[in-house]
Amino acid sequence: MPHDLEGYRGSALKALISIGAEIGDAIRIKKSNGAIYEGILVPRFEYGDPEYIVLKLKNGYNIGLKVTDADVVEKLGEGSKLTYKAQPTPKTVSNLPKVSIIGTGGTIASRVDYRTGAVTPVFTADDIYSMVPELGEIADIETKVLFNIFSEDMTPKHWTKIAEEIASQFENNVQGIVVAHGTDTMGYTAAALSFALQNLPAPVILVGAQRSSDRPSSDAALNLICAVTAAIHAPFGEVAVAMHKNLSDNEVLIHRGTRVRKCHTSRRDAFKSINADPLGVVKNRVYHQISSSFKPRSSLNSFKIQPIFEEKAALVKYHPGFNPEIIEKLLDMGYRGIILEGTGLGHVGSVCIKAIERARDMGVFIGMTSQCIWGRVNMNVYYTGRDLQRAGVTPLEDMLAEIAVVKLMWVLAQTDNIEEIKRLMLTNIAGEFSHRISYRWSA
Numbered sequence: 001m002p003h004d005l006e007g008y009r010g011s012a013l014k015a016l017i018s019i020g021a022e023i024g025d026a027i028r029i030k031k032s033n034g035a036i037y038e039g040i041l042v043p044r045f046e047y048g049d050p051e052y053i054v055l056k057l058k059n060g061y062n063i064g065l066k067v068t069d070a071d072v073v074e075k076l077g078e079g080s081k082l083t084y085k086a087q088p089t090p091k092t093v094s095n096l097p098k099v100s101i102i103g104t105g106g107t108i109a110s111r112v113d114y115r116t117g118a119v120t121p122v123f124t125a126d127d128i129y130s131m132v133p134e135l136g137e138i139a140d141i142e143t144k145v146l147f148n149i150f151s152e153d154m155t156p157k158h159w160t161k162i163a164e165e166i167a168s169q170f171e172n173n174v175q176g177i178v179v180a181h182g183t184d185t186m187g188y189t190a191a192a193l194s195f196a197l198q199n200l201p202a203p204v205i206l207v208g209a210q211r212s213s214d215r216p217s218s219d220a221a222l223n224l225i226c227a228v229t230a231a232i233h234a235p236f237g238e239v240a241v242a243m244h245k246n247l248s249d250n251e252v253l254i255h256r257g258t259r260v261r262k263c264h265t266s267r268r269d270a271f272k273s274i275n276a277d278p279l280g281v282v283k284n285r286v287y288h289q290i291s292s293s294f295k296p297r298s299s300l301n302s303f304k305i306q307p308i309f310e311e312k313a314a315l316v317k318y319h320p321g322f323n324p325e326i327i328e329k330l331l332d333m334g335y336r337g338i339i340l341e342g343t344g345l346g347h348v349g350s351v352c353i354k355a356i357e358r359a360r361d362m363g364v365f366i367g368m369t370s371q372c373i374w375g376r377v378n379m380n381v382y383y384t385g386r387d388l389q390r391a392g393v394t395p396l397e398d399m400l401a402e403i404a405v406v407k408l409m410w411v412l413a414q415t416d417n418i419e420e421i422k423r424l425m426l427t428n429i430a431g432e433f434s435h436r437i438s439y440r441w442s443a
Contacts, residue, residue, distance in 0.1 A: 006043035010050020015073045016041070024079035027055055032070035037063065040079055097175040097232045099139040102165055104158070105149040106182025108209035108220045132221045138285065139228050142172070151182025151189075151208075156309035156409055159192035163307035166197060166204055170300060176202045176231025178224070183208035183262055183270065186241060190257030191406040193239045194430035196307040199298040200237035205230050206257070207242045210268050219244050219268040226252035226282035233287040237297040238430070240279055243271040254280040256291075258403050258432035261373070274373055275398045275437050293431070310412035313337040315405040317371065318348040327355040337365040337408045337421070340393070341401040346370055346377030347384045353391045360392025363418045367408065367425060368393050369401040376437060394422055397433035407432060 004022045005013060021027060021041055029037045039055030042062060052064045053073070067073060103109055109127075135141055146165050147158065166177055181189055190206050197204065207227035209220035227242035234240070239257035246269050255273045264270035277291045312335045316326060330338060338359065342348045346368040359366050368388070370377050376398035379385030389395070396404050404425075411424045428434075 007045055007048070008050075008053075012051055012053045012067055015067050016053065019073055019075045021073075021075050022078070026076035026079055027053070028074045028076050029053065029055070029065050029067065030072040030074070031065075032068065037065060038076065039063070093137060096138065096140045098173065099141055099176045099178060099228050099231050100169040100172065100174045101141055101143045101178045101180060101228075102162065102169070103143065103145040103180045104147055104154075104162065104182075106151050106180065106186075106208050107212050108180050108182075108207060108224065109148065132224050134221070134225055135228055138225065139176075139232060141228070142169075142174070144169075149182075151185040154182070154185050154189060156192070156311050159189060159196065159309060160307045162189065163193055163196040163305060166193070167303070167305045167307075170201055170303060174202065176228070176234075177204045178227045178231050179204065179206045180224075181206050181208050183210060183243075187257075187260050187262055187271075187400075188402055188406055190239050190241050190260060191403045191430075191432070192309065192410065194257040194432070195407055195410040196305060196309075197239060198304045198306070198429075199302040200239070200295075201298055201300045201303050203231050203234045203236055203297075204239045204257075205234075205242050205254070206239070210244075210266055210270060217268075219249070222249050223252055225285065226254075229282045229285050230254045230280065230287050234280055235289060235296060236279060236294040238279070238295050241271060242282070244268040245281060251281055251283045253278045254282065254287075256294075256431050258407075258430045259400070261400060261402070263373070274400055275376070275434065276431070277438075295431075306410070306414065308413040309406075309409040310336060311409065313339070313405055313408045313412055315339045315341060315401055317341040317401075318343060318352075320349075322349060322352070324352045324355040327352060327359065331355070331359055331362060331364060335364065336412050337367070339367045339369060339396075339401060339405045339408055341371050342368050342377070343371055345381055345385060346379045346388075346393075346395055347382065348388065350384065350387065353387060356388065356391040356393060365408065365412075365418060365421045365425065366393045367396045367404055369396050369399055369404050371401075374437075376433075394425060396425065397435065398437055399433045403432050 025041050027041045039057045042054050042056050044054040051066050053067050054064050056062050186206050186208050205227040207223050211218045241255045241260045242252050245251040245253045255278050259273050259276040261274050262270050263272045279291050280289045314330050314335050368377055377395045379389050379395045
């Protein structure tokens, strides 16, 4: 029997169907102990206990009530149905700088799905703008939904499309570009765009949210406001990530796209700059530069796009008991490059040397990064590291493992020559590594 009772099942669903109730109706539940509860029937999690009915009380709180055969459920009246209604897009102040917002999906472009309790990507980029009317005081916003996916579904082909769209938007005389993106793989996309887009005429700021826009604790609005502010006022022509600096709603850090990592699953300040200072910070809608090392904005004529990536590159994390047949299998599958995430200063067990030598003889690039978050690889300290270098491993300074594999995908799309691949991997293209690490850059 069809019904409009999102998330309900079992005995709770049976009781509601018996009285003809729908979401939004006024409901009274008389408990067998004499207690009486009245409220509005609201959707509930599909995977919750099937015996509970959820009501929104007059005081604004929700309550879940277990319903038994001894209880009485009554319908008091029909109510308005719960729907999402987008707010009208606010008008911007005239003569403001033009900023393009490109929507790709993620939590910043999501709301709660009351059927499952999860967040679902349903807002367009225009919806995001309408939910943050303060943007109308900062910039003349243009929005475009490129695609609407969760970031775990992002692929190198998507990176190419984003890069091409950014290049297209720069032809519209924008003073900055913001890309709304899911946080889980935002660091990968930021790195990919850092290599694909060179000599940028204005900042490209990726922004996400740890909590969806319809939650009271959402970080979406502040992150978006600060991303737009940085896109307009930052002096650099680089790709960056804008996310909360701390747990308070007062500052957003601007991280270089090749130096940032998501370090927490759910905190609003999950993103940190690793082995480098953040590029800048936005507070009270004012951008402040932190790092003195940055690429300045270039002319549009100098802008260059190289958006193609080779997907036959792998990131392999070493662990005790690691089976070198994993490397052999990648070689058999035609992979052209492998990034090893080794221990400490950049080590894997000697059991891997034979497979690495095979990769070298096949002209396959093997690069070494560290599992440690801070610090750099140094494969000259212990003989294990020296043996690995002789076998064909290239140490990759202080490059983050995920950045290294993205860079390798980009490099492999530029050349087939192994010596040129090594040269490009050791060329600092977008600030992805440094030859020295400051004592400040630590946890």
